Amino acid sequence: MGLETGALALSIATAIAAGLIGCFAVMRRMALAADAISHVALPGIGVALALRIHPLAGAGAMLFFGTLLIWALESRTRIATETIIGVVFSAALAVGSMMSSGEELIEALFGGSGKLTIGEIVFGFLAAAGVVFFVLKKRNSLILVLVSPEVARTAGINVARLNLLYLETFALAVALGLRYLGVLLMGSMIIIPAATAKRLAGSLSGMLLYAVLAAVLSTVLGSYAAVLLHRPTGPMIISVAAGFFLLSLIRWRA
Amino acid sequence: MPSALEVDNLSISFGETNVFQGLTFSVAEGTSLAIIGPNGCGKTVLFKALVGSISYRGRIQWAPGVRIGYVPQKLDIERDLPITGHDLLLAKGSVTKAREDVTEALLRVGLREAADRPIGVLSGGQFQRLLVAMALVGRPSVLLLDEPTAGVDEPGQEKLNELVRRVQKEKGLTVLLISHDLSVVYRYATNVLCLTRERSWFGAPRQILTPDLLHELYGAPVEFHVHGP
Numbered sequence: 001m002g003l004e005t006g007a008l009a010l011s012i013a014t015a016i017a018a019g020l021i022g023c024f025a026v027m028r029r030m031a032l033a034a035d036a037i038s039h040v041a042l043p044g045i046g047v048a049l050a051l052r053i054h055p056l057a058g059a060g061a062m063l064f065f066g067t068l069l070i071w072a073l074e075s076r077t078r079i080a081t082e083t084i085i086g087v088v089f090s091a092a093l094a095v096g097s098m099m100s101s102g103e104e105l106i107e108a109l110f111g112g113s114g115k116l117t118i119g120e121i122v123f124g125f126l127a128a129a130g131v132v133f134f135v136l137k138k139r140n141s142l143i144l145v146l147v148s149p150e151v152a153r154t155a156g157i158n159v160a161r162l163n164l165l166y167l168e169t170f171a172l173a174v175a176l177g178l179r180y181l182g183v184l185l186m187g188s189m190i191i192i193p194a195a196t197a198k199r200l201a202g203s204l205s206g207m208l209l210y211a212v213l214a215a216v217l218s219t220v221l222g223s224y225a226a227v228l229l230h231r232p233t234g235p236m237i238i239s240v241a242a243g244f245f246l247l248s249l250i251r252w253r254a
Numbered sequence: 255m256p257s258a259l260e261v262d263n264l265s266i267s268f269g270e271t272n273v274f275q276g277l278t279f280s281v282a283e284g285t286s287l288a289i290i291g292p293n294g295c296g297k298t299v300l301f302k303a304l305v306g307s308i309s310y311r312g313r314i315q316w317a318p319g320v321r322i323g324y325v326p327q328k329l330d331i332e333r334d335l336p337i338t339g340h341d342l343l344l345a346k347g348s349v350t351k352a353r354e355d356v357t358e359a360l361l362r363v364g365l366r367e368a369a370d371r372p373i374g375v376l377s378g379g380q381f382q383r384l385l386v387a388m389a390l391v392g393r394p395s396v397l398l399l400d401e402p403t404a405g406v407d408e409p410g411q412e413k414l415n416e417l418v419r420r421v422q423k424e425k426g427l428t429v430l431l432i433s434h435d436l437s438v439v440y441r442y443a444t445n446v447l448c449l450t451r452e453r454s455w456f457g458a459p460r461q462i463l464t465p466d467l468l469h470e471l472y473g474a475p476v477e478f479h480v481h482g483p
Contacts, residue, residue, distance in 0.1 A: 027335055140345035147329045147342060153305050154322040155349040155392060201336035202372055 007116050007180075010124045011219050014176045015189070017131035019215035021173045022194030023207050024135070024142050024166065031191045032082065033070070036089035037167070038174045038187035040066030043092055045108045045178075046099025055108070056120070059178050063171040066092065071164045111182035111234035120179060127176050134169045135208075142166065143204065181234040192241040193218065199248040214244050255282040258320060258396055258428040259304070264312035266296065266303055272451070273299050276312075279447050279456040283317070286422070286429040288443035288459070290436070292471060295449045297432045298327060301398050304430075316396075323394030325385045325402050327432075329373075339369035339376070339384045343391055350392030359387040363417060379410030386417065396428045397421075403435065411435070415442070436463070 025034050041059035048058025066088065073084045097105055116124075135142075141162055144152040149159045170190070177186030197210035222237030229236070257280045264277040273296040281287045289297050303310045305322060316322075331337075343360065347353035360369055363383040368376060376384065382402055389397055399418065403411040415438055422429050433439055439446055440459050448455040448462065448471055455462045 027331065027337075029332070140348040143337065143341065143345040144349060147331055147337075148324070148326045149330070150302060150305050150307050150326055151324050151346070151388065152349075153307055154324045154394075154398075155346055157349060159307075198336060203336055203338045203370075204341040207336045 006118075006121045008220075008223060010116070010121050010128070011180055011223065012216055013125055013128035014173075014180075015193075015215035015219040016212050017128040017173050017176060018186070018189045019193045019197070019211035019213075020135040020208055021131055021170050022190040022192075022215075023197060023211050024146070025170065025190060026194040026198055027146055031195070033085050034170070034174075034191050035184075035187040036085040036092070037063065037067060037070065037171055038183050038190075039089050039092045039096070040171075041092075041174060041178055041183050042096025042108055043099060044096075045104075045183075046096050049100060049104055056123070056175065056178065060175045063175055064168065067167045067171040068164070071167050075160055075163070107182065108178075109182050109184045110232065111178075111180045111185060116179065124176055124179075127172050131169055131173045131176070134165070138162065138165070139204070139208070181237065185234045185238050188238045189215065189218075189241065192238065192245050196241075196245045196248045199245075214241065218244060255284070256317065257281065257315075258283045258317050259430075260313070260315045261304075262313040262315070264300075264303065264310055264314060266299055266308065266310045274449060274451065274454065277447075277449075277454055279445070279454075281428055281430065281445070283428055284422075284426045285444035286431060286442050287445050287447060288439040289430065289432045289447045289449065290434070290439060290471070291449035292473070295451055297449060298400055300449070301400055301430070301432065304398065320396050321392060321394045323389030323392065323397045325382075325389045325397065325399040327400040327404065329385075333374035334372075335374070336372055338372055339365060339387075342373070342384070342388050343369065346388050346391040352392045355391040355393065359390040362390065362421065363387040378405040379407065379413070382406055382410075382414060383417070386414070390421065394427065396430070399429065399431045401432050401434065403433075403438075436468075439463070 025031065041063050044058035044060070044062025045055045048055045070084055070088060100108060141152065141157050144155055144157060145159055145162055152159050173190060174186050177189055181189055193214035194211045196214045197207045200210050201207035218237050218241035222240040223233055225240065226233040226236040259281040261277060261279050265275040266273045279287070289300065291297055299308065302308045304314060305324060343356045344353065347356045360366055363386050365380060365383055365387060368380050369384065373381065373384065386402060397418065402418065403414050406414060418429065419442060421427060431443070440463070443459055445457060446459045446462060448467065450471060455467060
């Protein structure tokens with residue numbers, strides 16, 4: 001098994017993580033937040049390139065603190081989440097684009113084609129496993145917080161802490177996809193399969209399952225189509241995912 | 255009788271706006287407290303403070319070991335989510351380590367196959383009964399019900415009231431109920447807490463629900479009819 005196979009296996013692991021974390025993002029109506037959080041990575045990548053450290057380290061650090069900022073603003077102030085997201089989103093994009101050159105920016109936004117190192121692959125699998133573990137272990141608490149923070153509190157859940165954990169896990173999932181999908185497309189990878197699953201499923205387990213299936217199928221089909229048609233991988237994967245979403249709309253009307 | 259809850263000089267404000275001030279009342283174990291008042295007087299806010307969801311000044315003291323079952327007025331989600339009643343009850347059961355309560359709770363509220371369907375397709379009455387079932391999972395000793403009969407037709411309301419009444423009797427629960435239905439208040443409540451932005455009244459229904467107070471609370475003469483016998 002070479003690095004090529006390892007990279008494909010990692011992109012499938014990433015898809016599973018994205019599908020699962022995305023279900024709760026869609027149910028929490030934070031599809032827009034997903035985009036904003038992924039953009040927070042951009043200035044981090046710029047700083048890392050300037051300091052000649054690994055871009056993922058910069059992105060990861062920035063995602064961690066950006067998420068903390070969104071969480072703190074949301075829980076300490078009474079500003080609408082939408083407003084916070086809008087501000088953070090635009091600021092991150094502006095700062096990020098100032099700090100990186102044109103080509104680097106395109107790569108950061110849409111993913112790169114460079115070969116993955118062993119270290120990146122190992123980090124990727126660990127992070128994906130972490131995201132999957134969190135969602136499956138905490139799904140019941142997440143559902144209760146989602147339907148009613150008061151009910152969740154009476155069940156003994158620390159609502160603020162769980163929300164922070166969720167956002168940080170979300171940021172981790174974004175960091176996972178940065179290398180091959182880029183900032184812009186990873187947000188879509190989290191949201192689109194989950195949105196498809198929401199239309200098709202009739203229960204929570206069904207939604208989690210369909211989201212994973214849609215994400216993995218998009219990744220595999222998209223990766224092969226990219227090779228066959230000589231197109232960049234990331235945009236191809238997201239186009240396939242969007243295709244599945246459109247199909248789910250037709251099925252619904254039938 | 256020991257108190258399940260003691261509230262002393264409770265005040266809540268959002269920024270500059272006072273919701274209410276200096277609220278003092280207590281609820282004895284196994285009794286019912288009805289909370290009434292015009293819309294926007296802070297009834298739901300009071301419940302949120304009681305479970306520690308929002309910050310407040312003053313003292314809220316639950317008896318040691320109290321477990322609360324909360325019936326929210328509405329859920330914070332869109333109704334078209336692929337979540338079934340079972341999903342909700344199992345979530346509550348898992349988190350409170352009382353999964354075995356789920357079947358009993360469903361039987362008690364008379365929902366079985368309906369609990370397997372997404373919550374969006376349930377009728378108003380079924381949905382409210384599902385929320386009551388969710389509150390009953392986890393062996394509560396206190397129930398907080400925020401207008402459990404809102405949006406339910408009249409026979410359904412009667413059924414829900416009877417249901418809560420029966421569970422309370424069988425399990426010796428303490429019940430706090432936000433209601434607009436004065437006949438229910440008269441029939442079931444041990445004490446009443448009337449809230450307005452300016453002040454509050456607390457006492458037995460027959461002592462404090464005078465025509466003058468009702469006029470002050472609702473701004474117009476209130477007629478109420480007693481349902482049933």
